[in-house]
Amino acid sequence: ASLAEPLSLADYADLARAALGPAAWDFIAGGAGEERTLTANTAAFERLRLRPRVLAGLAEAETATEVLGGRWTAPLGVAPMAYHTLAHHEGELATVRAAGAAGLPVVVSTFAGRPFEELAAAAQAPLWLQVYCFRDREVTRRLIERAERAGFAALVLTVDAPRLGRRPRDQRNGFRLPPHVVPANLPAVAPGHYAAPAEHGRAALDPALDWSVLPWLRSVSRLPLLLKGVLTAEDAARAVASGVDGLVVSNHGGRQLDGAPATLDALREVTAGAAGRCPILLDGGVRRGADILAALSLGADAVLVGRPVLHGLAADGQRGVAGVLGILVDELREAMHLTGTPHPAAAGPWLVAPGTTPPP
């Protein structure tokens, strides 16, 4: 595809829409129910305004940051998403190469389309494993052991999906994955077994997961453990009391509970619940560098970005992902410089204009 030099994440979304068929586009873009939470995620960032401090004397802002002992070029990573092979034939391999060249981590989905070993061999930055807990715990145990053996650096247990949210776009489209799109790290089964993500999820994932899964995971792996999908102070407090190593404030990109708050709006209560006892990441609706700075200002240590990475991948493979991540880091550096923020840890609530985000 010839590219008219995409300049923003919105440009990449337009290119991806043209490159993907309508049903694949809907699967990636869509959310649960009436998509109120999906819309709220981006709206929360759009309504927020930053308070720049001038004459800060910075030659350039420094974006590098450390998360769970790993050094990242910027407080930014790739959120776990199933089947990058739906967007591009190289799938996660292209994503991991682009992110690694940029010095940014990737959270690899349980439903990745490429084998962990191949991704680990190509990685130049940390890989974390996103864990879904299957009814058959042995499947989960083998998945974790395989990732740990390949050199993955952390586990991210997704806790907002005891069942998969109803996604009307997929229902209307009768969406099924093409035959070449299969989970490369799960047991091989009959053709078509995994083709309908909602049905497969219903049959295979444990709907009754509770807090006892945490000691079980600790018995299976010594990797740091994060919970993804925490939106309340109560759960954040319980999670840190249970000894988790990090939290991801997430509503699954508006794909699970339609009616859940925007992640930016939930961030303050989660950071209050965690009381500084573990790093806090956020995903959902991050579409520009200023959004990253906004999340840092309200208490996040880093953010993850989801759909825009698949847009880059669909538009132009590894180069497209590099383009998306490069734009975000450049925009973040610009927003930091223009607000007088020398490094990520220097961001704070004073950067956020009152009345442009909910009161504490």
Ligand code: FNR
């Ligand atoms: C996801 N997400 C997701 N989360 C997860 O824990 N495991 C998974 O396998 C997937 N799969 C997945 C597929 C697709 C196509 C999308 C769009 C999302 C959710 C993802 O990790 C993240 O929470 C959101 O995508 C973040 O929101 P944005 O950046 O897409 O707005």
